Amino acid sequence: MNKNKLYKIGTVSKLLGIPTQTLRYFEDCGFVHPTTDQESGYRYYNAWDLNFLMECRYMRSLGFPNAVVEEMLHKNNSKSLLTNYIQQEHKLIDEIHQLEKTRRIDKRTQKT
Numbered sequence: 001m002n003k004n005k006l007y008k009i010g011t012v013s014k015l016l017g018i019p020t021q022t023l024r025y026f027e028d029c030g031f032v033h034p035t036t037d038q039e040s041g042y043r044y045y046n047a048w049d050l051n052f053l054m055e056c057r058y059m060r061s062l063g064f065p066n067a068v069v070e071e072m073l074h075k076n077n078s079k080s081l082l083t084n085y086i087q088q089e090h091k092l093i094d095e096i097h098q099l100e101k102t103r104r105i106d107k108r109t110q111k112t
Contacts, residue, residue, distance in 0.1 A: 004046075005046070005047070006035065006044035006045065006046055007044065007045045007046075007050065008042055008043070008044060008045075009023055009024075009034070009042070009043045009045070012045045012049075012050060012053070015050065016050065016053055016054060016057065018053060018057060023043075023053070026053060026056055027043070029066050029070060030070055031052065031053070031056050031066075031069065031070060031073065032045070032049045032052055032053060032056075033049075034049055052073065055073060056069055056073065059072065059073075062085075062088055062092075063088060063091070063092060064084070064088055068084060071084075072084050
């Protein structure tokens with residue numbers, strides 16, 4: 001990926017597998033700030049934006065709320081990142097346990 005090259009929103013969408021609506025949403029949330037051509041209105045993303053978007057997508061896939069994603073990416077503090085990842089891991093483990101309980105209860109009720 002060329003560091004100086006700029007990519008249109010459609011190209012970024014195809015490269016990263018992120019719908020254009022989601023890219024606009026990430027922009028609205030303040031995650032990325034693409035350059036906008038004043039004449040055409042096109043958004044242009046650079047290599048840094050693409051890396052940032054991949055990180056956003058990954059964090060969102062782990063279930064982090066937008067506010068936490070924004071904080072984690074802008075702080076760029078290793079200790080803060082680790083703390084947030086550990087907290088999210090505990091939250092997901094709790095959710096797994098709750099789902100397992102629900103599944104066991106569901107199985108028992110189906111047997112009766």
